[in-house]
Amino acid sequence: MTHDWQFDVPTAGSKRLPPDARxxxxxxxxxxxxxxxxxxxxxxxxxxxxxxxxxxxxxxxxxxxxxxxxxxxxxxxxxxxxxxxxxxxxxxxxxxxxxxxxxxxxxxxxxxxxxxxxxxxxxxxxxxxxxxxxxxxxxxxxxxxxxxxxxxxxxxxxxxxxxxxxxxxxxxxxxxxxxxxxxxxxxxxxxxxxxxxxxxxxxxxxxxxxxxxxxxxxxxxxxxxxxxxxxxxxxVEPLNPFGYPVPGHPEYPRKFTASLPSVGAVTLDAHVWTPKSNLDEYKAVGSGMERQGFYFYRNNRLVQAGGWNNFRQPEQHLSLARVAVNLPDRPGDAFRLTVKKAGVEASPEFTSALEEASTPAGDVFLDYLNAAEGVYRDARKRSGTTRKPVLPPGEGLDPAVRETIEDELPTIPHEEPIALRWQRLDNELFFDVDRDDRTIVLNQHYRTAILGGRSGGANDAPLLKSLMYVLLHQVFEKEYSGSREKDNLQLWQSILVSAARAELDRVADDG
Missing domain, CATH: 3.30.565 (Heat Shock Protein 90)
Structure with missing residues (x-):
């Protein structure tokens, strides 16, 4: 018994079907x-x-x-x-x-x-x-x-x-x-x-x-x-994502070679950034989780800034790791560039080759990742403090502030972030804590005064929201609030309502 569906589909000519104007x-x-x-x-x-x-x-x-x-x-x-x-x-x-x-x-x-x-x-x-x-x-x-x-x-x-x-x-x-x-x-x-x-x-x-x-x-x-x-x-000034004044590790940058059967040798130029850098060259790419990983270039044009392309998941302790990769002239199916030139789809062939990538001296790519992680952890130790992991900030807080928090504090992995939003509340409240939705709710009644008459947006009032996150993030990290914490919440509520009403009075006087 034959299965016709296994063979080439026969055709009987062709018909031109131009695209619709839509x-x-x-x-x-x-x-x-x-x-x-x-x-x-x-x-x-x-x-x-x-x-x-x-x-x-x-x-x-x-x-x-x-x-x-x-x-x-x-x-x-x-x-x-x-x-x-x-x-x-x-x-x-x-x-x-x-x-x-x-x-x-x-x-x-x-x-x-x-x-x-x-x-x-x-x-x-x-x-x-x-x-x-x-x-x-x-x-x-x-x-x-x-x-x-x-x-x-x-x-x-x-x-x-x-x-x-x-x-x-x-x-x-x-x-x-x-x-x-x-x-x-x-x-x-x-x-x-x-x-x-x-x-x-x-x-x-x-x-x-x-x-x-x-x-x-x-x-x-x-x-x-x-x-x-x-x-x-x-x-416009150039922002070289590898433009650190001093490398974070004395043995880097180093070149690793990954061998892909379809395109041949691909060079991985592995760098370790200086810890705690405030340079635009370091911070111009998203958060610490987003800026780590591969930086793909096509004809000297950066087409992807950060990301591990399914090789591994981003982790905070790898935030100093950046790898420059010049795409081959004929990338074939190993690397596919998006139409917008805003990302690269790397095939499993590439991720498999990374496992065997090495330097001429025989060091493997995994050694580089361990070195980058070690620099990050040593910098934390030298700071004299070990900061407790926190729930990450989420929607409602300005991305630049979220980035700084994620740079400064380790985050609890695989947890939903804490959102901040404005909502109508009783005027005796300045904020509310919604544990189920993991949200800090701010009283809409005081929004105009807080913003000084400016129009608001999803990420408005970054200073206030940052302070509220710093005050309240620990509340979400516990199953319930003890008597001392409840007393603190009531204390903050009273002070903030009083301050917000003072702001409302100033707006009324100015008007």
């Missing part, structure tokens, strides 16, 4: 973060040979209106521009190119803007422009041709070395979803401060090898289109 909508739902999307555009600038890239926020008074990424790369003629604006447009990528799939410009842009315009000029061709408008893109694949006069006007805005002189490209986002809808009350300034800080850190980290060169610069600027006032104008 594919554009799916393309714009790739989950691009804002910083990741901008980095994708800068990758295109680097591939075009740009020496200077300007990320330009345009505002009209309190309202943000557009975001532009401008470069002095080789530019594109109309044929190249059509390919660039075609979804999955076919072009030959250089061996050292950062682009891969032909979708980054469109998906990164339309994930965050209702329209994207690309205008470009070369030394030998006239300025040309194309524009995708999301509202129409989801019903057809018709891409607008930008009026040549406007295209030239946009290029001229950035000529005379700002940065375009003879050639270059401008990518313009309109209808940016993240921009504040109403810029009054300082919302725009707060948004710009927060966003530009995160953007600078992200670009500085992921493109640090390029920024370390003398002939490549990224500038972030903010301009008021009505007055021409420049609010910000600064260069």
């Amino acid at each position: 594919y554009m909508e799916a393309l714009s739902s790739q989950g691009y973060g804002f910083e990741v999307a901008i980095a994708d555009l800068v990758d295109n600038s680097i591939d075009a040979g740009a020496k200077d890239v300007v990320i330009h926020f345009l505002r009209d008074g309190d309202q943000l209106v557009s975001l532009l990424v401008v470069d002095d790369g080789k530019g594109m003629d109309e044929a190249a521009l059509d390919i660039a604006m075609t979804v999955g447009g076919r072009r030959d990528y250089a061996a050292d190119a950062l682009g891969m799939f032909g979708t980054g410009l469109k998906s990164a842009s339309l994930s965050h803007a209702s329209a994207v315009t690309v205008v470009s000029t070369t030394k030998r061709t006239r300025t040309a422009g194309r524009r995708w408008v999301m509202e129409r893109a989801v019903s057809s694949f018709d891409c607008d041709i930008v009026e040549p006069e406007y295209a030239q006007k946009l290029i001229d805005r950035y000529d005379s070395g700002r940065p375009i002189e003879w050639q270059g490209t401008v990518v313009r986002w309109d209808g940016v979803k993240d921009f504040p809808k109403h810029g009054g009350g300082g919302q725009t300034d707060r948004y710009l401060h927060r966003t530009i800080n995160k953007l600078g850190l992200h670009l500085g980290l992921h493109l640090h090898r390029f920024l370390a060169r003398e002939d490549f610069n990224i500038t972030i600027a903010v301009e008021d289109v009505r007055t021409g006032t420049i609010y910000m104008n600064f260069g």
Whole structure:
């Protein structure tokens, strides 16, 4: 008896089935973060040979209106521009190119803007422009041709070395979803401060090898289109995740070699960071649990910052361990890069090879992990104190504060974190302890006074919430509260209610 399902499926010809126009909508739902999307555009600038890239926020008074990424790369003629604006447009990528799939410009842009315009000029061709408008893109694949006069006007805005002189490209986002809808009350300034800080850190980290060169610069600027006032104008600094002044272990960094049958030898450049570092190069990547592990590079571009890729679980005592890995030119199925270039999927072949990875002297990769762990533990011992593990902080507390707590205190593994949230309570209470949901509840009635009239958010009032976590985390680590602890809770409740009411009176007097 034969089983036909075991053999190749026979076919009878083929039929062309082009994608529905709604594919554009799916393309714009790739989950691009804002910083990741901008980095994708800068990758295109680097591939075009740009020496200077300007990320330009345009505002009209309190309202943000557009975001532009401008470069002095080789530019594109109309044929190249059509390919660039075609979804999955076919072009030959250089061996050292950062682009891969032909979708980054469109998906990164339309994930965050209702329209994207690309205008470009070369030394030998006239300025040309194309524009995708999301509202129409989801019903057809018709891409607008930008009026040549406007295209030239946009290029001229950035000529005379700002940065375009003879050639270059401008990518313009309109209808940016993240921009504040109403810029009054300082919302725009707060948004710009927060966003530009995160953007600078992200670009500085992921493109640090390029920024370390003398002939490549990224500038972030903010301009008021009505007055021409420049609010910000600064260069992005490289943040080398291996840029410690002194290594944490005298025998590191060391190079290990992992042999993968499908791609050959892969070098693991293993580092141990200096304990208790406050440098941005160390702290720019998430928490201590997130920043440990592998740092994968593709053509000198950091595409994954931290993580063990199923080799092992992150642990606090490995927070000083970082391993630089340059991906092979032809990674095959051993390493798969996500479309957003924000992570690497490593095959079981890689994780198995790590078990046998070694130095020329015969030291194995496990020796490195033990060394990194030993440096962390010795630093704790030298501090003169052994801190008791605590339940980790969770939602409601600013990520930077959570990171500091997790750096300073060992956390109890495999436990739900303590969340903090605002909720309506009796006005005689400032806080409540919800053991079942593992949540510190703060009285919504006092929120406006605590925030000084500012609008709140999920991670607002970081100072107050940090103090509440420090006061109350031990309550959740016990099954019940004893008489002394109950008395302390009542004491804190009385003092905090009194202080909160004093804040309310100040707000009323100021009003």
